[in-house]
Amino acid sequence: MSTAPAPRPSGGQLAPAHERLAHQRSAASLRAEHTQSVAMGLLTIHDVIEAAGRPGGRPLLRISINQLLLAQPGWGTARTRTVLDRLRLMTETRSAKEKVARLDIAWLVDPRARGTRLVAFLDVTCQPTGAPWPGFPFRPAPEGAVLQGASR
Numbered sequence: 084m085s086t087a088p089a090p091r092p093s094g095g096q097l098a099p100a101h102e103r104l105a106h107q108r109s110a111a112s113l114r115a116e117h118t119q120s121v122a123m124g125l126l127t128i129h130d131v132i133e134a135a136g137r138p139g140g141r142p143l144l145r146i147s148i149n150q151l152l153l154a155q156p157g158w159g160t161a162r163t164r165t166v167l168d169r170l171r172l173m174t175e176t177r178s179a180k181e182k183v184a185r186l187d188i189a190w191l192v193d194p195r196a197r198g199t200r201l202v203a204f205l206d207v208t209c210q211p212t213g214a215p216w217p218g219f220p221f222r223p224a225p226e227g228a229v230l231q232g233a234s235r
Contacts, residue, residue: 110142
């Protein structure tokens with residue numbers, strides 16, 4: 084009996100089982116670490132999505148959006164379901180074809196969507212800051228008002 088790895092259709096070789104297992108454990112550990120950091124308030128969900136696009140962040144692409152939202156402090160199933168339903172409507176995802184609860188970061192940042200899913204996700208997860216002053220935009224800014232992000 085041969086101990087060589089099984090050949091792949093592409094001509095490459097599969098990694099030995101112990102290497103695959105170590106890689107899977109490392110990937111699972113990275114996902115758990117980031118999810119726990121969100122739960123502790125050390126990272127935001129947007130930080131995790133950004134980290135998924137960096138070198139070495141590929142395992143993070145498998146974190147489900149549902150799991151990521153639920154990990155946030157103060158988020159429960161009702162609020163998460165509301166956000167996922169809004170995301171489904173904005174991206175026109177068919178719930179029968181794609182289970183909304185199973186959508187992951189890879190689906191969110193898929194380049195074939197040309198950023199539309201990510202923009203929709205940001206729209207449903209970012210809190211509106213409200214009007215910068217009473218009567219905005221129909222009234223002029225009060226004397227001395229400084230808008231957020233604007234310099235004096």
